[in-house]
Amino acid sequence: MGQSKAWLEWHGSTLLYRAAAVLARTVDGPVIVVAAPGQELPALPSYVSVVEDPVEGLGPMQGLAVGLAAVADRAETAFVCSTDMPFLHPAFVRRVLRALPDGTDVALPVARGFRQPLAAGYRTSLAPLIKDLLSKGDLRPGMLFKHCEVVQLSDEELLADAELMRRDPTLESVVNVNSPDDYAEARDRAPVEVVVECFGALARNGSHRPHEVRAATLGAAATAVGLTLNRHVVAALNGDQVTRDEWLPLVAGDTVSFLSADAGG
Amino acid sequence: MAPGGFFGRALIVDVAGQLATSAPYELDDRVLRAYLGGVGLGTWLLHRLAPPGVDPLAPEAPLAFVFSSLVGTPLTTSAKFAVVAKSPLTGLLTDALASSQFAIAGKLTGHDAIVIRGRADVLSVLLIDGDGVRLEPAPELAGLAAAEAESAARERFGRTWRTAAIGPAGERQVSYATISHDGRHAGRGGLGATMGAKNIKAVLVRAATKVSVADQPGVLAAARDLRKRSFGPATAKYRELGTLANLLAFNAVSTLPTRNFTAATFEGAQQLAAEELHELRGVARNSCASCSIGCEHIYSRKGGGSQRMEYENVFALGPLCGVSDPDEVFAASARCDELGIDTISAGGTIAWAMECVERGLLDEPWLRFGDGAALLRALDAIGERSPGLGELLAQGSRRAAAVVGHGSIDFAPQVKGLELPGYEPRSLQTMALGLAVNARGADHNRSGAYEADLSGDLDRLAGGSAHVTAAIATEDRAAVMDSMILCKFLRGVFDDPFTEWAALLALVTGWQVDAAELRDTARRIVRAKRAFNMREGATAADDTLPARMLTTPLELGSGRHATLDADRLRSMIAGYYAARGLDEEGRVVTEIPDLLLDA
Numbered sequence: 130m131g132q133s134k135a136w137l138e139w140h141g142s143t144l145l146y147r148a149a150a151v152l153a154r155t156v157d158g159p160v161i162v163v164a165a166p167g168q169e170l171p172a173l174p175s176y177v178s179v180v181e182d183p184v185e186g187l188g189p190m191q192g193l194a195v196g197l198a199a200v201a202d203r204a205e206t207a208f209v210c211s212t213d214m215p216f217l218h219p220a221f222v223r224r225v226l227r228a229l230p231d232g233t234d235v236a237l238p239v240a241r242g243f244r245q246p247l248a249a250g251y252r253t254s255l256a257p258l259i260k261d262l263l264s265k266g267d268l269r270p271g272m273l274f275k276h277c278e279v280v281q282l283s284d285e286e287l288l289a290d291a292e293l294m295r296r297d298p299t300l301e302s303v304v305n306v307n308s309p310d311d312y313a314e315a316r317d318r319a320p321v322e323v324v325v326e327c328f329g330a331l332a333r334n335g336s337h338r339p340h341e342v343r344a345a346t347l348g349a350a351a352t353a354v355g356l357t358l359n360r361h362v363v364a365a366l367n368g369d370q371v372t373r374d375e376w377l378p379l380v381a382g383d384t385v386s387f388l389s390a391d392a393g394g
Numbered sequence: 395m396a397p398g399g400f401f402g403r404a405l406i407v408d409v410a411g412q413l414a415t416s417a418p419y420e421l422d423d424r425v426l427r428a429y430l431g432g433v434g435l436g437t438w439l440l441h442r443l444a445p446p447g448v449d450p451l452a453p454e455a456p457l458a459f460v461f462s463s464l465v466g467t468p469l470t471t472s473a474k475f476a477v478v479a480k481s482p483l484t485g486l487l488t489d490a491l492a493s494s495q496f497a498i499a500g501k502l503t504g505h506d507a508i509v510i511r512g513r514a515d516v517l518s519v520l521l522i523d524g525d526g527v528r529l530e531p532a533p534e535l536a537g538l539a540a541a542e543a544e545s546a547a548r549e550r551f552g553r554t555w556r557t558a559a560i561g562p563a564g565e566r567q568v569s570y571a572t573i574s575h576d577g578r579h580a581g582r583g584g585l586g587a588t589m590g591a592k593n594i595k596a597v598l599v600r601a602a603t604k605v606s607v608a609d610q611p612g613v614l615a616a617a618r619d620l621r622k623r624s625f626g627p628a629t630a631k632y633r634e635l636g637t638l639a640n641l642l643a644f645n646a647v648s649t650l651p652t653r654n655f656t657a658a659t660f661e662g663a664q665q666l667a668a669e670e671l672h673e674l675r676g677v678a679r680n681s682c683a684s685c686s687i688g689c690e691h692i693y694s695r696k697g698g699g700s701q702r703m704e705y706e707n708v709f710a711l712g713p714l715c716g717v718s719d720p721d722e723v724f725a726a727s728a729r730c731d732e733l734g735i736d737t738i739s740a741g742g743t744i745a746w747a748m749e750c751v752e753r754g755l756l757d758e759p760w761l762r763f764g765d766g767a768a769l770l771r772a773l774d775a776i777g778e779r780s781p782g783l784g785e786l787l788a789q790g791s792r793r794a795a796a797v798v799g800h801g802s803i804d805f806a807p808q809v810k811g812l813e814l815p816g817y818e819p820r821s822l823q824t825m826a827l828g829l830a831v832n833a834r835g836a837d838h839n840r841s842g843a844y845e846a847d848l849s850g851d852l853d854r855l856a857g858g859s860a861h862v863t864a865a866i867a868t869e870d871r872a873a874v875m876d877s878m879i880l881c882k883f884l885r886g887v888f889d890d891p892f893t894e895w896a897a898l899l900a901l902v903t904g905w906q907v908d909a910a911e912l913r914d915t916a917r918r919i920v921r922a923k924r925a926f927n928m929r930e931g932a933t934a935a936d937d938t939l940p941a942r943m944l945t946t947p948l949e950l951g952s953g954r955h956a957t958l959d960a961d962r963l964r965s966m967i968a969g970y971y972a973a974r975g976l977d978e979e980g981r982v983v984t985e986i987p988d989l990l991l992d993a
Contacts, residue, residue: 176853326646328639328642328643328646328669329631329634329635329639329640329642329643329668329669330627330630330631330633330634330635330639332635332669335673337642337667337669337670360886361627361628361630361886363848363849363850364850365646365647367951367952368646368647368648368659368950368951368952369647369648369855369950369951369952369954370853370854370855371647371847371848371849371850371854372850373849373850373851374850386643386646386647388643388646388647388848389630389631389639389643390845390848390849390850391628391629391630391631391632391886
């Protein structure tokens with residue numbers, strides 16, 4: 130790529146910001162980013178923490194071990210993904226994590242013809258096993274899967290989930306960008322369609338009624354309806370968290386409600 | 395000499411038989427500076443004048459109308475006063491703010507507060523002006539709505555008088571009766587019942603003097619500046635749609651209490667929304683006295699007439715009772731105004747009764763969620779205190795639940811006896827803390843903690859230490875604004891509130907007051923309220939939420955569930971006690987001298 134994928138621009142923010150924020154808006158637990166030793170990272174959402182991989186050059190298994198260990202005291206399972214998945218959808222994450230019942234160690238999608246170890250669910254208690262394998266020179270995820278209970282999820286099994294089928298029927302979630310051309314193609318795609326509604330003093334000419342705009346981020350959705358997120362204007366995503374994060378990634382199926390931060394009375 | 399904006403005295407009025415007597419009550423500079431006026435000074439007066447353990451409806455229970463240094467200045471939204479008493483609904487301190495010319499005329503009788511004690515033999519009106527006080531029998535006003543009583547009293551005594559009156563519910567001492575004036579209400583906590591218990595239908599005041607401020611040119615310049623800022627984006631919501639603008643937004647973020655807090659989204663929200671009503675109905679705007687915001691929105695009703703609508707009355711008489719027809723909600727709001735009862739407590743108590751009927755705990759099969767006619771019938775029963783249901787519900791949901799039993803207290807929507815406002819605690823967890831610990835009970839005006847939840851700065855579904863800090867900050871801001879007194883709808887125009895408020899106070903009073911002193915003042919006022927409540931028997935056990943909020947997760951519109959369990963609330967309350975300098979039982983154990991209760 131010629132530059133760190135984490136820093137690649139993505140509709141005003143970066144690929145890393147998008148990946149971290151998509152996970153944060155999807156799961157209840159902590160979200161961490163594993164950085165290579167001394168790696169400088171772009172800005173991240175305030176609720177995302179960073180742990181540094183003490184060893185360089187051991188590949189994704191080392192990052193996996195560090196990441197799972199970092200959250201093991203707060204979560205039994207974790208969704209693990211790489212930085213460069215610009216179309217990762219929360220419905221995909223939820224579907225994968227639901228495939229991790231007790232007794233299963235890994236929920237491994239086999240999507241679009243490939244195993245996807247960096248878009249998979251892992252039990253956090255695997256961290257010591259992975260470190261042990263690394264110490265023996267087993268650097269490939271495939272070696273891990275030989276030592277634990279793995280559930281593979283085919284395209285059909287993934288898309289049996291109604292929400293995922295509706296929101297990401299071609300499993301674009303697992304598309305990553307491995308070359309400048311991949312990145313350019315992904316970046317040139319039109320942003321997703323999302324539903325917006327504006328309430329209170331922000332409503333103009335019936336804009337409190339739901340209507341669609343194309344926007345990759347919350348800031349872009351605000352711009353599309355003539356608003357700027359600030360101390361007087363906030364947004365609720367799908368009726369859930371209230372935020373002013375203009376870089377918050379939007380995905381197909383989202384509803385954004387803009388409301389006055391001066392609510393109450 | 396009193397500081398600018400003050401007279402340095404209250405007027406104590408004792409009513410007995412057919413006579414009223416009065417005496418001045420000195421308020422020295424130290425007390426005025428420590429409590430500012432309004433809610434703060436009212437709290438201090440209650441400490442001093444309410445006998446410990448007094449029955450709120452007893453003759454000796456004081457009812458205080460309290461003004462402030464800003465009243466009568468050209469500062470926008472300053473024509474406000476506080477009514478303070480021991481609440482017949484909660485048994486604790488209650489304070490209600492209201493805005494009207496009554497504030498200005500009352501203060502310009504030459505007093506910073508008017509405190510009424512005693513009981514008249516017959517229904518009477520109390521007149522106060524520069525010539526003193528007098529009590530006039532007024533049996534002809536019996537049963538009149540407050541607005542009609544106001545008109546009749548001014549017709550009888552003259553248009554120069556300003557009035558505060560009660561409706562028939564106040565006369566019958568419904569526990570959440572209001573005091574009304576110029577169509578506004580001192581609404582929460584049953585102050586109208588306190589006035590009714592004194593057999594006073596209306597208090598009439600007439601300006602008799604003037605009050606000077608320390609820096610008149612400075613005040614005029616500040617007033618011009620504040621007025622200009624009051625037209626900015628921070629008040630746009632209030633100007634353009636009024637508080638009813640909350641309804642659709644709150645529905646979108648799953649914090650619109652529905653059917654007695656069994657849900658937080660309402661399928662009929664769109665029909666009741668300000669955004670819709672503005673397109674479908676004629677709407678007029680109005681302002682309180684001395685206000686440049688103009689938040690009142692008055693909607694035309696089908697079949698004629700109009701009704702002022704606010705978020706709280708629409709929430710309480712609409713979604714909370716499952717009613718979605720705007721004209722039925724308009725009618726219910728109008729009926730509350732006529733009777734003189736608090737719409738929040740009325741709606742909350744009736745919604746609780748509707749759930750009791752659903753559960754087979756009350757044998758009133760006509761009282762069903764969603765039935766607007768039943769809502770009106772229940773309101774009438776409350777206003778009349780009709781035997782059975784009316785008498786039961788006139789006491790509020792907490793006492794009614796004690797009568798009905800069978801665990802119905804668990805879903806009575808109240809804290810300390812005061813019914814919850816339209817903010818779902820499970821999906822606004824800073825607000826949950828504010829509602830639990832506030833002195834007045836479940837209250838959205840003395841703790842505007844929802845601001846933090848809706849700011850985007852905190853996770854509103856996971857209350858923790860940051861939420862404690864935010865709840866205290868909003869409570870402190872409210873304590874100062876409610877005491878100095880400025881309308882809280884102005885709060886968003888201040889970039890550095892305590893500093894700017896100190897500057898305003900300095901111009902009016904001449905005090906060399908700064909932000910740090912005002913922060914101390916806020917803490918003092920909050921502590922003084924809590925100290926009063928503790929004196930009257932409140933304990934840490936009162937700082938909680940209804941069991942439903944702590945045991946039943948709330949499904950959000952997104953499909954996620956909001957959970958607020960007892961441990962999380964307790965943890966936040968413990969953090970609140972620590973930060974407020976209270977002991978583990980929530981008692982004020984330090985700095986009592988700072989409260990100046992020996993002054």
